[in-house]
Structures are given as C-alpha cells and as structure tokens.
Amino acid sequence: MAYISLRSVHKTYPNGYCALKDINLDIESGLFIAVLGPSGAGKSTLLRVMNALDPATQGEISIDGVVLNKKNYRQMRAHIGMVFQQFNLVDRLNVMTNVLVGRLAERSWLSSLFYLFPKTDYQIAEAALREVDLLEKAWSRADKLSGGQQQRVGIARALAQQPKMILADEPIASLDPKASEEVLKLLRKICSEKGITVIVNLHQVEYAKQFADRVIALKSGQVVFDGHPDALTQARQAEIYGTILEETTDDYELVLAHA
Ligand code: ADP
Ligand code: MG
Secondary structure: OOOEEEEEEEEEOOOOOEEEEEEEEEEOOOOEEEEEOOOOOOHHHHHHHHOOOOOOOEEEEEEOOEEOOOOOHHHHHOOEEEEEOOOOOOOOOEHHHHHHHHHHHHOOHHHHHOOOOOHHHHHHHHHHHHHOOOHHHOOOEHHHOOHHHHHHHHHHHHHHOOOOEEEEEOOOOOOOHHHHHHHHHHHHHHHHHHOOEEEEEOOOHHHHHHHOOEEEEEEOOEEEEEEOHHHOOHHHHHHHHHHHHHHHHHHHHHHHHHO
C-alpha cells in the first residue's frame, strides 16, 4: 500500500490561480523522490498540500491510510518533517534548542512558551544531532554555523519529530556545491537507513539522477513525468523545461531588440 496517495488533487489560490491540476500520485514508503520542474510549476504548492500547510482545494490526500481532513491536519503534520531552503532556524537560539523545536508538536503551549522540554526530548534531540554529525555544535548559536551546517540542523529538527516522511523544499538552493552534495547524501542516508520517505524539490536534474529512486516532474501544475531517473532522457528534460527555454530565448531577443 502507498504511504501517501493523492487523488484528483487541485489547488486553487484565493486569487483564482490554479497551481495544481488533477494530481494523482501513489508514493510507497521509504523511497527518495525528487520533484523537478521549472520555477512556478507548483513544486512548493505540492509539498504544502501534502503537509496540509496550505490544504488542497479539491481531491483527497491520504497518509498511511488516513484521509487528511480539517480535524486531523495538526495530528498528521506532527510526524511529517519539513526542511526549508532558508533553513528557518531561530538564529539567536543555540542548535540544541532549534532541534528541540521539532518536539513542540508533542508539548503543551505552556512548555513551548518557555522552551521547557522533558529529558526524553533532549535525548531525542541529541540522537538527531548525532545523526547529522553536529553534536559538538549543540551549544553554539545557530547563526554561527555555516549554511551547510545550518541545513543539517534543519534536518535534525525534522528528525526530532520522529517523522515517517520528510518534505524538503529546495533544501540546497542556498548552498554551495559541496554543502549541497553533503545535504543530499545525508537525506539519502536517512531515507535508506531509517526507511523514512523523503520528497525533495530540486532544480538540478543531475542531483535527481544521482540520488532519487523516482522522479516526478511538474509543469504548469500538472505531472508531466513520473518514473525512474534513468528514463529522464534529454528529450524528456527538454519537454519538462521547454517553456522556460523558450522564455529565456524570448528574453534574450528582447534584450537584443533594446540594445
Ligand atoms: P514552484 O515551487 O514550482 O516554483 P509554486 O508552487 O511556488 O511553484 O507556485 C506555483 C504557482 O502558483 C506560481 O505561478 C505561483 O506564482 C503561484 N502561487 C504560489 N503561491 C501563491 C499564492 N499564495 N497565491 C497565488 N498564487 C500563488
Ligand atoms: Mg518553490
């Protein structure tokens, strides 16, 4: 059975823009999925509807056999880790506290307010930091770390949720190539060793080919490719990124016309 299923999912924003059109997907547990597609294709929207951060406006999403609805959003979200392009750490807090934030879904608002966590939460956070190889930085301020290290803290925070799935929205877009590869290797390791389903929005086809078990490509809010990365030939890539290439050419001509 699929871990996460989307049936006829549509997302129309309040301004009437339809960012996802009739998405049907079944994603088995424990896979590493790369979501590709040009800017504006709907990749971030897809991750947000999967996490019910910005719910679908039509269709049905089920996770682990449970259909997402208004009543269970919060509870379902507790076990989905999110990783962001800009890391979303609290800069002035230390690394340990940032990772403990991953435990907040399990705690009362009062203990969250004062960042009070039981000992078990510290143990979970410590294990997560060990997993991303940053335990020695536990008491450093988050903003003292390099970008790659900050993203690893972001991953540790997701791990502290003890997630069954991690959704990463362009997790390497702000990193240099070396840190990018480290972060993707780490996500791949977490997926393979812990059986956590990882879905990553990416810009680079090469990284998708290197790390993913399956590639889903979006264009104008629709799935235009879904398969093994090896099937992503040059021709298929041109189809996926076609419009953007044309747009680039137009821009180029426009610049020349004004020169
Ligand atoms: P991607 O992540 O692939 O770049 P997004 O999911 O961010 O694409 O956006 C898909 C489309 O939806 C874009 O055309 C974007 O402008 C539009 N969009 C995103 N968020 C909103 C919003 N809150 N309101 C209206 N339109 C939006
Ligand atoms: Mg995006």
